[in-house]
Amino acid sequence: xPFDTAxxxxxxxxxxxxxxxxxxxxxxxxxxxxAASRLLMLIxxxxxxxxxxxxxxxxxIQKEREIAQSxxxxxxxxxxxxxxxxxxxxxxxxxxxxxxxxxxx
Numbered sequence: 210x211p212f213d214t215a216x217x218x219x220x221x222x223x224x225x226x227x228x229x230x231x232x233x234x235x236x237x238x239x240x241x242x243x244a245a246s247r248l249l250m251l252i253x254x255x256x257x258x259x260x261x262x263x264x265x266x267x268x269x270i271q272k273e274r275e276i277a278q279s280x281x282x283x284x285x286x287x288x289x290x291x292x293x294x295x296x297x298x299x300x301x302x303x304x305x306x307x308x309x310x311x312x313x314x
Contacts, residue, residue, distance in 0.1 A: 214251065221247035225270075230277070238281040245274035 224244035232238040248270055255264045 217247070218251045221251055230273075230280075232277070232280055232284075235281055235285050238277050238284070241277045242274055242281065245270050245277070249274070 221244050224240060225248055228237050228241035228244060230241070232241070249267055252265055252267060252270075254267060255262060257263060
């Protein structure tokens, strides 16, 4: 299957906009960080032909990714943790199962 840059950029842009702040969970923040990272890898900073050139400033995406990473670090740091809701009530909980020596604990 050939690598389709346009399709990958479209998918990254969609994930970027779907997971944009305000963040409601660390999963959303992590998805936003991943989408921003993909955009930074896929979008060229300059592009051109004989007829003209165009430049893209990616500093906004870099800054938003840094802000999202700071939010993620301050709110649990790992995807799967949901911080308390704005009204002070606890958000959904998440339980991780551990299997040491083949037994659940």
